[in-house]
Amino acid sequence: MKSAKIRVLTGYNAIIVALLSVLGFGTSCEQLARCEYGTPSAKFIVSGKVVSSETNLPVQNVRVVMKGDTTFTNASGEYKVTDKYAFPMNQTYSVKFQDIKGEALRQYSDLDTTVEFKNPVFVKGDGHWYEGETEKDVDVKLKPKK
Numbered sequence: 001m002k003s004a005k006i007r008v009l010t011g012y013n014a015i016i017v018a019l020l021s022v023l024g025f026g027t028s029c030e031q032l033a034r035c036e037y038g039t040p041s042a043k044f045i046v047s048g049k050v051v052s053s054e055t056n057l058p059v060q061n062v063r064v065v066m067k068g069d070t071t072f073t074n075a076s077g078e079y080k081v082t083d084k085y086a087f088p089m090n091q092t093y094s095v096k097f098q099d100i101k102g103e104a105l106r107q108y109s110d111l112d113t114t115v116e117f118k119n120p121v122f123v124k125g126d127g128h129w130y131e132g133e134t135e136k137d138v139d140v141k142l143k144p145k146k
Helices: 002-026
Strands: 041-052 062-066 069-072 078-086 091-099 111-117 130-137 140-142
Touching (some): 062 078, 078 091, 111 130, 111 140
Parallel strands (some): 041 140
Antiparallel strands (some): 062 069, 062 091, 091 111
């Protein structure tokens, strides 16, 4: 009686080992394609010019903040902020413009705006995980503080 049970269990074990071997080799990366690990990324750039809404003249030293990147406008009112490691898909960013002088010296009111990248087209990608970069120009007019 024991020998019949042992033969049946040995047969089941052989079938299970065969199935696991076939499944293991059949799903390996080597047969289908090379395995790579990583996350797709892209660079989203917002640039533009900040001017006074009354005089249309450039405003210098305005702090511009966008998701971890901060810069200041130059003498021509120009700025550029970048999200270097975003997922390459539609993105929406909150961009803040702040006159950084002390409260008594501030000439302009702060401004928060939203910049949307819909169906972005990327350039300068590497053909692997880095999709490239895309850029939007956003010119802003700051209102004088009253």
